[in-house]
Amino acid sequence: MQIEPIAFFRSPLKEKFGTPRQAGIAPGLPGTVEFCKGFEPAMLDGLEGFDYLWIIWGFSLNNPNAASSAKVRPPRLGGNEKMGVYATRSPYRPNPLGLSSVRIHAVDAAAGRIEVLGADLVDGTPIFDIKPYLEYADAHTGIRSGFAAEAPGGKLRVVFEDMPFAVSEPLRRQLCEILSQDPRPAYHDDPERIYGLNFDGRNVRFKVEGDTLIVLEIS
Amino acid sequence: MQIEPIAFFRSPLKEKFGTPRQAGIAPGLPGTVEFCKGFEPAMLDGLEGFDYLWIIWGFSLNNPNAASSAKVRPPRLGGNEKMGVYATRSPYRPNPLGLSSVRIHAVDAAAGRIEVLGADLVDGTPIFDIKPYLEYADAHTGIRSGFAAEAPGGKLRVVFEDMPFAVSEPLRRQLCEILSQDPRPAYHDDPERIYGLNFDGRNVRFKVEGDTLIVLEIS
Numbered sequence: 001m002q003i004e005p006i007a008f009f010r011s012p013l014k015e016k017f018g019t020p021r022q023a024g025i026a027p028g029l030p031g032t033v034e035f036c037k038g039f040e041p042a043m044l045d046g047l048e049g050f051d052y053l054w055i056i057w058g059f060s061l062n063n064p065n066a067a068s069s070a071k072v073r074p075p076r077l078g079g080n081e082k083m084g085v086y087a088t089r090s091p092y093r094p095n096p097l098g099l100s101s102v103r104i105h106a107v108d109a110a111a112g113r114i115e116v117l118g119a120d121l122v123d124g125t126p127i128f129d130i131k132p133y134l135e136y137a138d139a140h141t142g143i144r145s146g147f148a149a150e151a152p153g154g155k156l157r158v159v160f161e162d163m164p165f166a167v168s169e170p171l172r173r174q175l176c177e178i179l180s181q182d183p184r185p186a187y188h189d190d191p192e193r194i195y196g197l198n199f200d201g202r203n204v205r206f207k208v209e210g211d212t213l214i215v216l217e218i219s
Numbered sequence: 220m221q222i223e224p225i226a227f228f229r230s231p232l233k234e235k236f237g238t239p240r241q242a243g244i245a246p247g248l249p250g251t252v253e254f255c256k257g258f259e260p261a262m263l264d265g266l267e268g269f270d271y272l273w274i275i276w277g278f279s280l281n282n283p284n285a286a287s288s289a290k291v292r293p294p295r296l297g298g299n300e301k302m303g304v305y306a307t308r309s310p311y312r313p314n315p316l317g318l319s320s321v322r323i324h325a326v327d328a329a330a331g332r333i334e335v336l337g338a339d340l341v342d343g344t345p346i347f348d349i350k351p352y353l354e355y356a357d358a359h360t361g362i363r364s365g366f367a368a369e370a371p372g373g374k375l376r377v378v379f380e381d382m383p384f385a386v387s388e389p390l391r392r393q394l395c396e397i398l399s400q401d402p403r404p405a406y407h408d409d410p411e412r413i414y415g416l417n418f419d420g421r422n423v424r425f426k427v428e429g430d431t432l433i434v435l436e437i438s
Contacts, residue, residue, distance in 0.1 A: 001221070001222050001224075001277055003220050003222060006313050023356055024355070025356075038313060040289040043290075043303045043304050044305055044306065045301070045302055046307070047303060047305060049306070049365030049366060050364060054318060058220055070261040070262045071261050071264060082264070083264055083265040084263045084328075085262050086262045086349050086351075087264060087269065088351065094223070094257060094348070095222040095275075097222070097275055099273060109303075128314045129318075131318055132307065132308070132364065132367070134308070135360060135368070136243070136369060137242055140320065140352060140354065140357075140358055141358050143270040143271055144268060144269060145268075145269055145270075145352065145355065146265055146268030146269040148351070148353050148355070149354075151356070
């Protein structure tokens, strides 16, 4: 089956590094579904009555040389334990499709855009379908979710060193949501190492000491 | 992007007619995800810890001559009112992908099968991906779901005429779940008309008088 992008995602996050590993983990993170060729504003009629949206998208930043394998190491399990690929949401799967439920913030049909919150999509991600979230069919509670029973939760306390300019409150909040998740690979633990995150064109430099993440510079 | 089926669905429902219009509407309806070429049993390791599964599938029974259009008539609105295609779960959409959450009944990795309950997939439907349902990321409650705020609910009372042989309780219950939804097209209202439903190789004949559906024969 041949599928074509209907839209692309716009996010302040330009790389996989720092991008949340599931939807809703950074609930205040803004992003935009930007429709492309074939779009007509009428396609969104009625969507304003829904609070959440499903996005079916493509893992476009997969390493093309990394084959999909039967078992993967979910970051949730510290990168040591293996699980069957179909028991995970790993990007490396036979058909590299992603699935995310995001909050609808604003629908601008005339401009061919939907502003959303809480997505786990990198800037530029191709989108193949969107669907309204139907609570009666899609929401299941009080059920078992295997090794991912709980939301990962903020692992790190985030502090900002004195900056040469004020960091706006929304930016501070968005960075806290993202950085408290600990974007470092599971096997990293070097308090001297300085990491860089590309957020909305800014270079955010930070290091991690114990369970505290220190933002050193935003340029 | 080219995607290939990883599995096919097996259901007692062989046609669109009578197939539930969303997952979970017929919660007792059994079905099977049967993996195909490329499957390895290890791919399902860990899935037994989850209660629900996402299925991303293809609307393979779409009429090939019916173009996807910007607005569609959801059966929920009686077939009269139009909605933007992206505000609906209509099969006729730019990329004809379906999305369903189903209950996991049994995982048989060695046989390459997952028994599920409550699917809205017709027998033979190609499946492109399955993912574990993560309650913390996927379940949203107390939200607005537009024109589909409530589950459709059983519309018809189902009665069985005397049959030459006993109808087993599970079969009776499954047929009740399906038939109470009123499988007739929205514009049909002819108490004389006899309909046939293919259920697991049986021909189920019924008619509808007012809000009562009468099963006449199962052969």
